[in-house]
Amino acid sequence: MDADPGPLALSDLESLAIVDVDGQRVGEVIDVVVDTRSDLPLVNGFFVRGADDAQLFVRWDQVRSLDVAGERAELRVALERLAPSSLRADEIALVDAVLDKQVLDIRKREFVRVQDVLLESRAEGLVVSGVDASSGAVMRRIGLGFLSRRMPRRTDDFVPWQDVNLISLRLSRLNFIEAFAEVAELHPADLADIIAQVGTRQRAAVLGALNTQLAADTLQEMEPELRTACILEMSAERSVAVLAEIDPDEAADILADLPQDVAETLLAGLPAKDAAELRGLASHPEHSAGALMTTDFVTMPMDICVGEALARIRNERPEDEALSVIFVLDATGALAGALSLRDLVLADAGRPLSEVMDDEVVRVTAEAEEEEVGRLMTRYDLLALPVVDKAGVILGIVTLDDALKAILPEEWKHRLPRLFR
Numbered sequence: 001m002d003a004d005p006g007p008l009a010l011s012d013l014e015s016l017a018i019v020d021v022d023g024q025r026v027g028e029v030i031d032v033v034v035d036t037r038s039d040l041p042l043v044n045g046f047f048v049r050g051a052d053d054a055q056l057f058v059r060w061d062q063v064r065s066l067d068v069a070g071e072r073a074e075l076r077v078a079l080e081r082l083a084p085s086s087l088r089a090d091e092i093a094l095v096d097a098v099l100d101k102q103v104l105d106i107r108k109r110e111f112v113r114v115q116d117v118l119l120e121s122r123a124e125g126l127v128v129s130g131v132d133a134s135s136g137a138v139m140r141r142i143g144l145g146f147l148s149r150r151m152p153r154r155t156d157d158f159v160p161w162q163d164v165n166l167i168s169l170r171l172s173r174l175n176f177i178e179a180f181a182e183v184a185e186l187h188p189a190d191l192a193d194i195i196a197q198v199g200t201r202q203r204a205a206v207l208g209a210l211n212t213q214l215a216a217d218t219l220q221e222m223e224p225e226l227r228t229a230c231i232l233e234m235s236a237e238r239s240v241a242v243l244a245e246i247d248p249d250e251a252a253d254i255l256a257d258l259p260q261d262v263a264e265t266l267l268a269g270l271p272a273k274d275a276a277e278l279r280g281l282a283s284h285p286e287h288s289a290g291a292l293m294t295t296d297f298v299t300m301p302m303d304i305c306v307g308e309a310l311a312r313i314r315n316e317r318p319e320d321e322a323l324s325v326i327f328v329l330d331a332t333g334a335l336a337g338a339l340s341l342r343d344l345v346l347a348d349a350g351r352p353l354s355e356v357m358d359d360e361v362v363r364v365t366a367e368a369e370e371e372e373v374g375r376l377m378t379r380y381d382l383l384a385l386p387v388v389d390k391a392g393v394i395l396g397i398v399t400l401d402d403a404l405k406a407i408l409p410e411e412w413k414h415r416l417p418r419l420f421r
Helices: 135-141 173-179 188-196 200-209 212-220 224-233 236-244 248-257 260-269 272-282 306-316 341-346 370-379 400-407
Strands: 017-019 025-035 042-049 055-059 063-067 072-075 091-093 102-105 110-113 116-122 125-132 158-160 298-301 325-329 335-340 384-388 394-399
Touching (some): 025 055, 188 200, 188 224, 236 248, 325 394, 370 384, 370 400, 394 400
Parallel strands (some): 017 072, 298 325
Antiparallel strands (some): 017 025, 042 055, 042 125, 325 335
16 A cells, blocks of 8 residues: 555445546445454455445455545556455454454453444554444444544443454354353353353353353353253253253252253253252252252261372362362261361371361251351351261251352352352
8 A cells, every 4th residue: 555544443444435546436345354363353455345236355455545534445456357255264354243243352351342443554554453342433333423522432442452352253163162262261250241241142152162161160150040041042962961060059959940841851861870969959948958058078988097088089089169178977877077178188197087087067957947057157167068867977068158159148149259169
């Protein structure tokens, strides 16, 4: 190009009249094509609607000058030198793929709607520098630019391209996996907040792009209504796979919120032992210790030594949440004591567990009310509270985060972080 066009917006280029080297009208710009292989997408050219609605491609190096004020661009070549419009795999068309779409602001972890795309000149050419989500951009696009200048400019309305993630670029699984390379690094709670902001089609695509474990963790951070909707939108096979990775107590809650026929279908897809476990958890009255408890916990017989207990833990690799407290059982299988993982690690390897455990263990039955569970856990600073039957056999444990969720106000329950991940 003969002269630096300066900072531009996509709206400046839309409908720009294109004239060839002979002064012949070629058509008008309908889209801007960029190469996405660089950090800042490089403008490769324009899609132009010509005579009889034929679509042509004008390469950026074929443009001699841009006159935005005059709404005109002149080419270095004749009309006959222009090729039909097409997109390579590493290119996107900004109007089609970005404008008016919701994109993820990675830095702020929220979605914004793109009202315009910002362009600037660099040594390598014209590049995309960011997106504009302001109401002023809307005014410019509908020809009321004079109003946009009177509107306050907020920093939050402009997202640098480095912070933009195009979650709605294409709906193929391959492209979503690529697009979510950054999103997968977010905490599940942030992902849950993001999914809550988008429509049905987009949230299904977001969850579909996550691996099974991350999808499960994300579902556990959602409000119950959204979580149920997401499960219903998944295939039965995907739902079963995700449900299998969810903590048993949470999985039981999810099943309880689903239509009975759907819940039965999912249970039928799980291994018989897991299905029976979830049915048992779901059978407890709401707001009881049984309804709060999880069946993921670690037990050891009291007659083994510390070293053997540690070896078993290394071999079995229990979930982090289950490792907060190790429960010790007597010869009949009843609860006899407990100790923290820290105490176990620091104890002499040759000492029997019966000598290092605390034999005064606070416990509740499955019928205990959640308020009592919360009171005991906060009073005695417990990370986990065992739930036992009449014989003292452990049925499950209530973890601190689940107990707090039960006693906190409703609006705070799903803001509480999962403490043991």
